[in-house]
Amino acid sequence: MAVDNCFDIAVIGAGPAGCAAAITARRLGKTVVIVDRATATHCSVVERVAPATRQYLADWGLIGRIGAPMALECSSVVSAWSPDAPPQVTHAIFDPFGGGWIIERDAFDRMLRHAALQRGATIIQGTVSAIHVHDSDCSFAFDCAGSKRTIQAKQLVLAVGRGTALIRALTVRSHSPEKWVAILGRSRHFDAQWEDDPYLFVEKTESGWMYGMPAPARGVFIGVCLPARLLTASPRRDPLEIWRQAVSCSMIREPRGSDADAQVWCRSMTGCAATEVIGQSWAVVGDTARTVDPLSGLGVAFALESGRRAVEEPGTYAQWIRSFSLQHDASKAALYDNGTR
Numbered sequence: 360m361a362v363d364n365c366f367d368i369a370v371i372g373a374g375p376a377g378c379a380a381a382i383t384a385r386r387l388g389k390t391v392v393i394v395d396r397a398t399a400t401h402c403s404v405v406e407r408v409a410p411a412t413r414q415y416l417a418d419w420g421l422i423g424r425i426g427a428p429m430a431l432e433c434s435s436v437v438s439a440w441s442p443d444a445p446p447q448v449t450h451a452i453f454d455p456f457g458g459g460w461i462i463e464r465d466a467f468d469r470m471l472r473h474a475a476l477q478r479g480a481t482i483i484q485g486t487v488s489a490i491h492v493h494d495s496d497c498s499f500a501f502d503c504a505g506s507k508r509t510i511q512a513k514q515l516v517l518a519v520g521r522g523t524a525l526i527r528a529l530t531v532r533s534h535s536p537e538k539w540v541a542i543l544g545r546s547r548h549f550d551a552q553w554e555d556d557p558y559l560f561v562e563k564t565e566s567g568w569m570y571g572m573p574a575p576a577r578g579v580f581i582g583v584c585l586p587a588r589l590l591t592a593s594p595r596r597d598p599l600e601i602w603r604q605a606v607s608c609s610m611i612r613e614p615r616g617s618d619a620d621a622q623v624w625c626r627s628m629t630g631c632a633a634t635e636v637i638g639q640s641w642a643v644v645g646d647t648a649r650t651v652d653p654l655s656g657l658g659v660a661f662a663l664e665s666g667r668r669a670v671e672e673p674g675t676y677a678q679w680i681r682s683f684s685l686q687h688d689a690s691k692a693a694l695y696d697n698g699t700r
Contacts, residue, residue, distance in 0.1 A: 366390045368670065369512035370480075371487050371499065371525065375659050376645025377518030378471035379666030382419055385478040387671065392481040392510060394501055395472070403545050404464040405572060405580035407433055407559045409656040410456035415663040421474055428576040429466040431557040433459045436656075438561040439610045446560075446610070459656060461557055461572045467659075483510075490515065490528040497640045515641040516669055518662075521631055521650055529641050535630035538587035539567070541653070542598045544606075544623040547578045561654055562610055569605050570654060581606055582653075584628060599623050628653065636680050642669035648680060652691045 367389035451458030485503035571581035
């Protein structure tokens with residue numbers, strides 16, 4: 360088994376949180392290796408990122424790279440929580456950071472990986488099979504092009520999203536008792552009016568809520584969120600059928616044929632959080648540390664900030680996660696429990 364040289368920091372996962380950790384580490388003069396999945400998933404997700412994301416991209420000199428076909432400026436958020444009340448519009452001009460973006464996640468993540476590589480990080484494709492953590496260093500084994508390899512590092516940053524068994528080597532996670540699923544749909548349908556004024560819509564449905572936005576690389580992206588039990592109840596309904604019904608009843612966006620060529624897939628939205636987020640030689644960041652309400656638009660911003668703080672400010676990282684969680688969960692409860700949805 361080949362053993363690579365010891366790095367200051369090893370990052371498992373090359374999404375926004377992992378790349379933020381790697382970029383921060385390189386700015387501090389540390390040697391960094393990123394191990395990314397050998398088989399990347401390309402699911403064409405479109406996502407709104409909060410205006411606060413601008414401060415990180417500006418600090419890293421990446422603002423100039425944000426534009427079509429990767430991103431559109433998001434002018435506003437339009438929300439409808441009751442059929443008896445007109446939709447509410449929250450304009451981007453009222454945010455101290457300005458407007459956010461609607462992004463193609465695949466393209467956005469590629470930009471961050473390229474930025475980490477340009478700054479001197481080593482990126483290896485492989486599948487991690489085991490993690491070993493000690494008081495002052497760590498190591499992990501992975502498969503790379505059919506060969507077994509091991510990497511040693513002084514610090515490990517785990518940034519592999521919500522669905523991984525690797526976290527069990529470091530900490531445990533608690534899960535929300537309420538199970539939710541998002542049926543995500545993407546269509547090539549083109550709405551010129553929406554592209555001229557890109558915004559996110561959020562809308563209450565009979566069994567949950569839905570959201571949608573224009574896709575920067577053309578088309579529309581709409582997510583329908585509902586309790587998981589509705590997908591497993593008998594008789595089972597086709598997710599595409601559920602998605603099309605929600606789109607056809609939309610108060611904000613007329614379907615205009617947007618469901619005709621749609622492709623849909625399902626993703627878990629059940630919340631989870633790590634009980635511990637940092638140790639002497641490791642940290643978990645992004646969705647691996649805790650999930651964020653998708654309608655808040657804070658998922659990418661949280662990923663970038665958690666990756667930065669875990670490397671640059673490890674002594675206060677756990678406290679920051681606790682403070683963020685308290686504020687985020689309180690805002691989420693006010694939105695969900697007070698009948699605004």
